[in-house]
Amino acid sequence: MTAQPLPLEQPGPRADGVLKYARIGELTLENGQVLPDVTLAYETWGQLNETADNVILVLHALTGDTHVSRGVVTEEMDDAARVAASHEGWWAGIVGPGCVIDTNRYFVLAPNMLGGCYGSTGPSSPAPDGKPYGSRFPQITIRDSVAAERILLDQLGIRSLRYVIGASLGGARSIEWAATYPELVEGCAVVASGHSATGDQLAWAQTQNLAIRSDPAWAGGDYYGSEGPVAGLGIARRIAHTTYRSAPELNYRFGRQPQGEEKPLADFNASRGRYEVESYLDHQAEKFVHRFDANSYLAINEALMTHDVTRGRGTLKQTLGRTHCNWLIAYVDTDRLFFPSESMIIAAEAPGNVEAHAIRSPCGHDGFLIETDQVEALLRRAFAEQDERLARSVGYLMAGA
Amino acid sequence: MTAQPLPLEQPGPRADGVLKYARIGELTLENGQVLPDVTLAYETWGQLNETADNVILVLHALTGDTHVSRGVVTEEMDDAARVAASHEGWWAGIVGPGCVIDTNRYFVLAPNMLGGCYGSTGPSSPAPDGKPYGSRFPQITIRDSVAAERILLDQLGIRSLRYVIGASLGGARSIEWAATYPELVEGCAVVASGHSATGDQLAWAQTQNLAIRSDPAWAGGDYYGSEGPVAGLGIARRIAHTTYRSAPELNYRFGRQPQGEEKPLADFNASRGRYEVESYLDHQAEKFVHRFDANSYLAINEALMTHDVTRGRGTLKQTLGRTHCNWLIAYVDTDRLFFPSESMIIAAEAPGNVEAHAIRSPCGHDGFLIETDQVEALLRRAFAEQDERLARSVGYLMAGA
Numbered sequence: 001m002t003a004q005p006l007p008l009e010q011p012g013p014r015a016d017g018v019l020k021y022a023r024i025g026e027l028t029l030e031n032g033q034v035l036p037d038v039t040l041a042y043e044t045w046g047q048l049n050e051t052a053d054n055v056i057l058v059l060h061a062l063t064g065d066t067h068v069s070r071g072v073v074t075e076e077m078d079d080a081a082r083v084a085a086s087h088e089g090w091w092a093g094i095v096g097p098g099c100v101i102d103t104n105r106y107f108v109l110a111p112n113m114l115g116g117c118y119g120s121t122g123p124s125s126p127a128p129d130g131k132p133y134g135s136r137f138p139q140i141t142i143r144d145s146v147a148a149e150r151i152l153l154d155q156l157g158i159r160s161l162r163y164v165i166g167a168s169l170g171g172a173r174s175i176e177w178a179a180t181y182p183e184l185v186e187g188c189a190v191v192a193s194g195h196s197a198t199g200d201q202l203a204w205a206q207t208q209n210l211a212i213r214s215d216p217a218w219a220g221g222d223y224y225g226s227e228g229p230v231a232g233l234g235i236a237r238r239i240a241h242t243t244y245r246s247a248p249e250l251n252y253r254f255g256r257q258p259q260g261e262e263k264p265l266a267d268f269n270a271s272r273g274r275y276e277v278e279s280y281l282d283h284q285a286e287k288f289v290h291r292f293d294a295n296s297y298l299a300i301n302e303a304l305m306t307h308d309v310t311r312g313r314g315t316l317k318q319t320l321g322r323t324h325c326n327w328l329i330a331y332v333d334t335d336r337l338f339f340p341s342e343s344m345i346i347a348a349e350a351p352g353n354v355e356a357h358a359i360r361s362p363c364g365h366d367g368f369l370i371e372t373d374q375v376e377a378l379l380r381r382a383f384a385e386q387d388e389r390l391a392r393s394v395g396y397l398m399a400g401a
Numbered sequence: 402m403t404a405q406p407l408p409l410e411q412p413g414p415r416a417d418g419v420l421k422y423a424r425i426g427e428l429t430l431e432n433g434q435v436l437p438d439v440t441l442a443y444e445t446w447g448q449l450n451e452t453a454d455n456v457i458l459v460l461h462a463l464t465g466d467t468h469v470s471r472g473v474v475t476e477e478m479d480d481a482a483r484v485a486a487s488h489e490g491w492w493a494g495i496v497g498p499g500c501v502i503d504t505n506r507y508f509v510l511a512p513n514m515l516g517g518c519y520g521s522t523g524p525s526s527p528a529p530d531g532k533p534y535g536s537r538f539p540q541i542t543i544r545d546s547v548a549a550e551r552i553l554l555d556q557l558g559i560r561s562l563r564y565v566i567g568a569s570l571g572g573a574r575s576i577e578w579a580a581t582y583p584e585l586v587e588g589c590a591v592v593a594s595g596h597s598a599t600g601d602q603l604a605w606a607q608t609q610n611l612a613i614r615s616d617p618a619w620a621g622g623d624y625y626g627s628e629g630p631v632a633g634l635g636i637a638r639r640i641a642h643t644t645y646r647s648a649p650e651l652n653y654r655f656g657r658q659p660q661g662e663e664k665p666l667a668d669f670n671a672s673r674g675r676y677e678v679e680s681y682l683d684h685q686a687e688k689f690v691h692r693f694d695a696n697s698y699l700a701i702n703e704a705l706m707t708h709d710v711t712r713g714r715g716t717l718k719q720t721l722g723r724t725h726c727n728w729l730i731a732y733v734d735t736d737r738l739f740f741p742s743e744s745m746i747i748a749a750e751a752p753g754n755v756e757a758h759a760i761r762s763p764c765g766h767d768g769f770l771i772e773t774d775q776v777e778a779l780l781r782r783a784f785a786e787q788d789e790r791l792a793r794s795v796g797y798l799m800a801g802a
Contacts, residue, residue: 200648247601
């Protein structure tokens with residue numbers, strides 16, 4: 001794992017689905033520490049309209065990135081940009097021309113979370129002394145990332161957000177956006193997420209973090225220049241991934257089948273063959289450790305642990321009572337990490353008649369990534385309701401004039 | 402972690418709740434390997450009757466031991482035996498004089514599983530060369546442990562089992578007993594368990610095992626004489642313990658409360674205070690690593706992974722169709738490791754009209770240890786049914802004579 005390079009040159013402004021970088025200056029964190037010269041990486045799709053109010057903010061999950069969807073390959077792009085823009089995104093079919101998040105209509109913005117390893121300032125970024133932060137990277141919270149994103153919006157000239165959309169940790173970010181900047185947020189989608197990290201989520205997160213920190217290759221966080229805590233990060237990913245899938249799905253897909261010709265029954269456990277589900281988790285871990293920085297995992301997982309939209313704001317009803325947005329609350333019915341009841345609680349405490357919608361999936365938490373047809377239908381309905389509400393308020397204003 | 406000592410001298414035969422040792426000779430394992438000079442440690446309560454048919458076999462869970470309940474302190478006991486017998490057991494109130502498993506009536510036998518670290522031959526035991534087995538300890542299965550226990554029964558002169566009772570991994574052992582020795586088993590209680598390890602259980606087990614094996618202090622399994630893989634074993638325990646409790650219980654008991662005066666929000670994550678649920682898991686891990694051998698954890702967890710009562714026996718219906726016992730099948734309604742449906746499947750496939758009974762608990766899998774009143778009531782009913790059935794069959798025989 002090497003330190004992340006300094007921001008590249010900017011691609012053109014109409015470069016959809018290609019990483020861009022904004023230097024947003026120093027950021028005072030919730031803990032009072034000042035993080036100097038912060039960079040936020042982001043991707044965009046579509047164009048900001050003249051009134052700067054056609055913006056949809058899409059916030060990624062724990063290990064997600066800014067590449068929500070493909071971009072549009074244009075003449076001006078260099079080869080690297082072409083490759084990046086052509087790459088399938090993690091919410092393919094949701095964002096694009098003619099999609100529910102229609103990039104012919106909306107300007108879509110997807111920032112990498114503060115602390116991340118996909119371009120934003122994080123533990124692998126150079127500190128002022130030119131060396132990676134490593135162990136010197138401060139604790140960041142969901143609110144800190146939202147505050148950084150707020151500055152980015154100003155730099156881009158954005159004046160309001162039609163919808164802030166996030167699932168899982170992205171949902172923690174979106175509800176925090178609505179509560180922190182109610183004057184900017186006109187719609188908020190919180191999918192497969194909660195209003196605060198629960199005791200159960202804290203338990204899973206602690207064990208994952210400990211798996212990384214217990215790996216001697218973590219070296220207290222200062223492992224840059226070496227391979228880093230690959231084993232510990234792989235264990236963390238296995239724990240997390242198991243919580244992302246439902247037990248019935250794992251039982252149905254894999255059961256206790258051996259992997260290929262491997263033989264789990266053997267003379268010694270150390271040399272036995274694997275079950276298929278073990279091979280699956282090995283594969284998940286292997287893919288992951290090559291794409292994610294362990295310190296960023298810790299930084300963002302710890303940020304999720306700090307998540308509590310009510311902190312310093314009274315009850316959840318009081319906290320959400322200050323918002324004025326349309327709400328889209330949805331859960332995956334088989335989710336065993338962010339339980340349906342967490343969405344129901346947000347819906348019950350949000351102002352107005354807000355419903356918690358079910359995404360039906362056999363797959364558990366990851367259903368928000370898998371059941372894109374259902375996500376699309378929910379977003380389509382939510383956008384239509386918002387259009388109607390806006391039309392009514394315009395009609396009311398015109399009637400009153 | 403030091404190697405386990407050789408078997409001590411035997412206490413008196415009427416020493417209830419005190420560890421005893423049986424040398425059962427060599428054991429040919431399912432994988433064909435021969436384990437020489439095997440010791441099984443066990444405890445007993447009550448006395449074997451003249452017809453040697455008043456026996457109840459109680460089989461412990463993954464990290465359980467033979468001390469199911471207190472013993473009776475007698476004049477002949479030395480001080481060590483007095484202390485051991487006085488110690489509260491893990492199923493206190495279930496086994497004892499006047500309890501549902503009435504030691505005035507039944508002879509209760511609780512063996513430590515093969516591979517364990519509570520007296521039976523396991524990885525920390527001396528191999529023929531006098532050094533601990535360590536990495537040389539073979540793969541053992543649930544069936545191997547049952548086969549060893551069968552030899553112990555012969556040595557003790559036991560001719561039938563009124564009930565074999567186990568929960569969790571103990572339930573895997575009890576269903577395997579019923580399927581392997583149907584001629585001996587008159588009653589079988591399978592509590593919070595399944596007929597085979599599921600894909601989901603394999604996933605959790607793999608990650609736990611990997612946490613131990615990734616700890617450099619595991620040293621390939623040959624760590625005896627040093628502290629051993631304390632960190633890895635602690636991570637394994639945290640994962641396991643979280644699966645043993647329900648999310649609602651963790652949320653209700655701990656939520657996101659800080660531990661005492663500790664401050665989870667801090668300048669750096671490495672130096673932050675803990676949430677209460679983190680302190681709870683730390684405590685669970687700390688207690689555990691001082692009482693359990695990491696290699697035994699691997700051996701028994703791997704044995705659970707091999708669990709499949711149908712292996713080589715056809716379908717589950719065919720497998721259970723060869724049994725003649727009374728069945729007590731029970732699940733904990735909030736169990737997220739051994740799901741209620743697993744008990745329902747056993748009940749559906751067992752011969753006769755077998756019901757899967759609910760143990761109602763907010764606590765998840767560990768409910769079988771916590772809700773002893775409900776366990777007691779279920780056992781009381783099961784024993785009464787068995788008594789009735791035996792009385793009917795005696796009456797039938799007498800009428801025919």
